[in-house]
Amino acid sequence: MRTSIATVSIGGSLTEKLTAAARAGFDGIEIFENDLLASPLSPEEIRARCADLGLSIDLYQPMRDIEAVQAEEFERNLRRARHKFQLMNRLGADTVLVCSSVCPHAEDDDALAAWHLRRLADLAQEFGIRVAYEALAWGRHVSTYDHAWRVVEAADHPALGVCLDSFHILARGSDPKGIEDIPGEKIFFLQLADAPLMAMDVLQWSRHYRCFPGQGGFDLAGLLTHVVRAGYTGPLSLEVFNDVFRQAEAAPTAVDARRSLLVLQEATGLAAPPPPVVPTGVAFAELVTPDVDPVSAVLGALGFARTARHRTKPVDLWEQGAARVLVNTGPAARRDGTALAAIGLESPDPEGAARRAEALLAPVLPRRRAPQDAPLEAVSAPDGTELFFCAAGRSRLPDWREDFEDVPHEAPASGIDRVDHLALTQPWHQFDEAALFHRSVLGLAAQESVDVADPYGLHRSRAVTNADGSVRIALSIGPAPNDDGARAQHIALATEDVVTAARRFRQAGGRLLEVPANYYDDLAAQYDLTDGELETYRDLGILYDRDADGAFLHCYTHTVGRVFFELVQRDGGYRGYGARNAPVRLAAQHASRPVR
Numbered sequence: 001m002r003t004s005i006a007t008v009s010i011g012g013s014l015t016e017k018l019t020a021a022a023r024a025g026f027d028g029i030e031i032f033e034n035d036l037l038a039s040p041l042s043p044e045e046i047r048a049r050c051a052d053l054g055l056s057i058d059l060y061q062p063m064r065d066i067e068a069v070q071a072e073e074f075e076r077n078l079r080r081a082r083h084k085f086q087l088m089n090r091l092g093a094d095t096v097l098v099c100s101s102v103c104p105h106a107e108d109d110d111a112l113a114a115w116h117l118r119r120l121a122d123l124a125q126e127f128g129i130r131v132a133y134e135a136l137a138w139g140r141h142v143s144t145y146d147h148a149w150r151v152v153e154a155a156d157h158p159a160l161g162v163c164l165d166s167f168h169i170l171a172r173g174s175d176p177k178g179i180e181d182i183p184g185e186k187i188f189f190l191q192l193a194d195a196p197l198m199a200m201d202v203l204q205w206s207r208h209y210r211c212f213p214g215q216g217g218f219d220l221a222g223l224l225t226h227v228v229r230a231g232y233t234g235p236l237s238l239e240v241f242n243d244v245f246r247q248a249e250a251a252p253t254a255v256d257a258r259r260s261l262l263v264l265q266e267a268t269g270l271a272a273p274p275p276p277v278v279p280t281g282v283a284f285a286e287l288v289t290p291d292v293d294p295v296s297a298v299l300g301a302l303g304f305a306r307t308a309r310h311r312t313k314p315v316d317l318w319e320q321g322a323a324r325v326l327v328n329t330g331p332a333a334r335r336d337g338t339a340l341a342a343i344g345l346e347s348p349d350p351e352g353a354a355r356r357a358e359a360l361l362a363p364v365l366p367r368r369r370a371p372q373d374a375p376l377e378a379v380s381a382p383d384g385t386e387l388f389f390c391a392a393g394r395s396r397l398p399d400w401r402e403d404f405e406d407v408p409h410e411a412p413a414s415g416i417d418r419v420d421h422l423a424l425t426q427p428w429h430q431f432d433e434a435a436l437f438h439r440s441v442l443g444l445a446a447q448e449s450v451d452v453a454d455p456y457g458l459h460r461s462r463a464v465t466n467a468d469g470s471v472r473i474a475l476s477i478g479p480a481p482n483d484d485g486a487r488a489q490h491i492a493l494a495t496e497d498v499v500t501a502a503r504r505f506r507q508a509g510g511r512l513l514e515v516p517a518n519y520y521d522d523l524a525a526q527y528d529l530t531d532g533e534l535e536t537y538r539d540l541g542i543l544y545d546r547d548a549d550g551a552f553l554h555c556y557t558h559t560v561g562r563v564f565f566e567l568v569q570r571d572g573g574y575r576g577y578g579a580r581n582a583p584v585r586l587a588a589q590h591a592s593r594p595v596r
């Protein structure tokens with residue numbers, strides 16, 4: 001089906017919005033009146049710009065408080081409508097959206113509303129325009145889609161139909177099954193928006209918190225299925241009022257938007273992109289650094305050994321157990337200080353994974369950096385982290401490891417087994433996009449989002465994982481874009497004995513994050529730990545959590561650039577990340593930073 005996006009859904013000037021929508025691959029747009037009023041372009045110029053960009057103008061919106069008003073007011077409304085229809089003819093837009101009246105003195109009289117809409121449709125028809133009537137969830141008398149349809153049915157005019165908006169339908173808790181009772185040709189337009197489930201005033205919820213399909217809590221696939229069954233053949237159009245998206249850059253937001261529609265179409269059987277290839281493990285984490293000594297020092301203290309060097313690039317491989325860290329001192333390193341720049345994901349089908357990623361609009365990176373390198377499929381995540389799809393368990397596939405030549409080294413220590421999880425801090429405006437990206441492009445499952453208090457604001461954190469937990473990525477956003485912590489990233493390393501691993505790290509000269517004594521007083525109150533255990537944990541800064549399935553013990557190294565390490569011991573089937581301890585950890589990290 002054709003895809004469209006309302007200009008309110010993205011930031012920028014009208015021209016910027018149009019360009020972003022076209023580049024992201026949308027077929028059409030809904031022009032929101034304010035965007036037109038504020039544009040220096042004439043309607044004819046806007047029309048030409050859209051044509052150049054290959055965009056149709058699928059909807060002009062909104063017209064408000066038209067129906068069920070006093071007679072003189074309705075005559076004034078018709079006059080206003082005539083102006084707008086002339087404007088729409090200049091734009092080349094043939095469908096107008098009319099929101100149900102919110103006017104306090106609108107009458108509770110469906111027959112009057114139908115009569116007014118019929119007269120409006122008569123006028124519209126003279127201009128070759130169709131009127132799509134939408135029930136706002138906070139409409140004065142008409143606030144549900146079935147009520148809007150009853151009014152439209154009563155008006156019985158060929159130029160009058162309904163506009164269905166998933167937000168208004170699902171926010172009101174209406175059963176979308178009834179959509180199938182509306183004849184498809186009377187559904188003139190479909191607007192799609194998701195939203196996080198929140199108990200709040202519905203108008204505020206709608207105007208500030210809508211998000212793209214798959215980013216909230218509504219069942220949009222279910223709703224769309226009913227709309228398609230009804231026989232609707234018009235565009236799937238996103239209408240998302242969101243404070244964050246408005247402020248974000250238009251181009252990436254439009255791509256995020258379009259990806260959300262592709263995923264929704266897949267979920268409803270309307271599109272079949274290449275299926276997800278779920279990664280089966282973490283092949284490596286790659287750090288870039290302009291300053292290799294502190295990175296080598298922390299890896300050495302953790303018991304990693306530098307085992308190999310890339311044949312053509314300034315990249316070292318450090319290993320311990322199945323944990324592998326690449327340290328890249330090449331040109332990229334000079335841009336951003338020490339950072340976690342790439343993740344190697346083991347994939348049963350790297351090419352399939354890349355095809356999926358490309359179909360879902362992920363930027364695909366060059367396969368081969370140098371002629372002799374093994375070809376590696378890679379894409380860029382929304383935060384710029386490069387994701388490499390590395391062959392796993394199929395010897396005929398090229399292997400990234402073959403690009404590395406062993407160097408003489410001592411045996412690594414043995415306490416660390418593998419990477420437990422990787423934690424990536426997202427730019428503040430890309431949190432929802434990141435979760436949808438990792439879920440849809442990589443086929444990972446997203447856990448609930450949790451709020452974590454930081455002394456200087458609130459973090460949000462959400463993990464995406466594969467089924468057996470061998471790939472876990474924790475996505476978070478910090479409170480203040482310029483705060484150091486808001487850009488921190490970390491590599492969590494799994495050990496079966498965090499006490500021994502922490503002691504060894506300290507003995508080798510590593511610095512562990514210090515945790516206040518108050519925390520251990522609280523632990524003593526919460527759990528039946530022995531004095532000896534508490535003393536050991538306090539000494540090493542080990543944090544503790546427990547759930548029904550098991551326990552979680554973890555501690556943190558000092559930070560190098562943007563990056564720190566976590567040592568993690570999971571006992572039993574504990575599946576979380578110690579969220580209850582995160583506020584204490586964040587406060588301790590703030591306290592341990594040098595004063596600026």
Ligand SMILES: O=C(O)c1ccc(O)c(O)c1
Nearest residue numbers: 062099134165206207239
């Ligand atoms: O919030 C509003 O006023 C508004 C306007 C037009 C729409 O299509 C809508 O869903 C909401």
Ligand SMILES: [Mg+2]
Nearest residue numbers: 134165191239
């Ligand atoms: Mg709407």
